Amino acid sequence: MTAKAILFDVDGTLVDSNRLHAQAWTDAFAEFGITIPIDTVQGQIGKGGDTLMPTLLDPAVVDEHGEAISQARSNIFKERYADRVEPFSDVAALFRRARQDGWMIILATSSPGEELEPHLDRLGVRNLIDAVTTADDAERSKPHPDIFAAALEKAGVAAMDAIVIGDSPYDMEAASKLGIPAIAVRSGGFDDRTLTNTGAVALFDHPSDLLARYDVSPLAAAR
Secondary structure (H helix, E strand, C coil): CCCEEEEECCECCCEECHHHHHHHHHHHHHHCCCCCCHHHHHCCECECHHHHHHHHCCHHHHHHHHHHHHHHHHHHHHHHHHHHCEECCCHHHHHHHHHHCCEEEEEECCCCHHHHHHHHHHHCCHHHCCEEECHHHCCCCCCCCHHHHHHHHHHCCCHHHEEEEECCHHHHHHHHHHCCCEEEEHHHCCCHHHHHHCCEEEEECCHHHHHHCHHHCHHHHCC
């Protein structure tokens, strides 16, 4: 039987953290005298710092302060916001349902590994995951495809035998670059048009909605 894998994004997809990440970036920018509205920052959540900062900041600022800003954001998130992250409902149940159909479960996030670890306990999914890829496994973050490419390699699965589930257009773009179909959840706050224009083949409100409609989703169709 051919191996097949679901590559799950994490922030905004499995846990409700996008606004908190946007606030951490906003706070970090403020420490360097940079004012950017939080809604503008939130529109970039789903990217790692290597692609987020060049979108929002002058190149000279990124060159001079990018590493320090990124470290400040990491510290701020851990100190002020990490404990406020809440898991979305039914993630473990969705994982179990998918595994019954023979799917491997791979987490593929633009966040560093140290930020992912607490989410695994909140979600109660450690024993349901086959592999994890994070920013630590990729040279470039989403919307570049590096993280998903690393996930495919870890899983030993071809792109044609995988599906991405994410919340952001950056997940959709990264999947499209590898020829992986992508399901979008609306829980990250991005609008339907943006998600479909960047490659989403199906839309669900959140993991609970995907679980409830599993049998009419691309996950069931790929059995």
